[in-house]
Ligand code: SF4
């Protein structure tokens with residue numbers, strides 16, 4: 001049997017001990033809580049990525065995602081191609097009065113259109129205002145934190161490896177084409193300088209021929225004149 005009043009003394013000791021320690025209670029809303037970056041506060045929609053596949057709405061256990069869409073015909077990308085049809089989003093809404101924040105919709109979205117935001121201050125007086133339409137869901141996107149950095153020792157994703165391989169191949173092809181073009185330009189330049197020499201030789205040959213012809217004509221004329229003169233002189237005498 002214990003000493004009478006020992007329980008009271010123990011309780012007082014605990015009270016005195018904790019009174020001297022710093023309190024961990026956050027005085028919200030005067031002090032904002034420091035939430036982990038991946039907190040499940042609200043869901044943001046990145047509309048550009050949504051293909052209206054309806055997977056999130058089908059998988060949601062609470063049936064609180066509402067999607068409306070219509071089909072549009074897209075003309076063929078190239079002449080002679082086939083027309084395609086695509087889904088166009090008309091409405092995307094989430095009822096946060098029903099949502100149980102399980103995150104299934106975000107997990108199953110195959111196109112990365114849904115994200116968790118740590119924002120939690122969206123309490124409403126009217127429960128109907130807890131249904132957030134696409135514009136409101138888009139606004140939450142600006143509060144979605146950046147994804148965590150990749151582990152430097154992690155294996156490179158297949159998509160990045162394939163993209164790098166394709167980029168290397170393109171760069172090698174471009175370098176080979178540039179080298180080929182440079183070789184062709186050099187060969188053209190060499191052929192051009194060879195053509196100038198040939199024409200120079202041709203000009204020289206032409207000039208020489210002309211000079212020779214002129215000289216011969218002059219000599220013949222002079223000798224003809226001289227002999228004519230000589231004959232004239234003889235006749236006169
Ligand atoms: S978090 Fe869960 S309950 Fe909420 S919308 Fe997504 S799937 Fe539905």
Ligand code: SF4
Nearest residue numbers: 050051053054056109
């Ligand atoms: S699963 Fe993703 S892509 Fe499909 S409808 Fe939902 S948000 Fe859009």
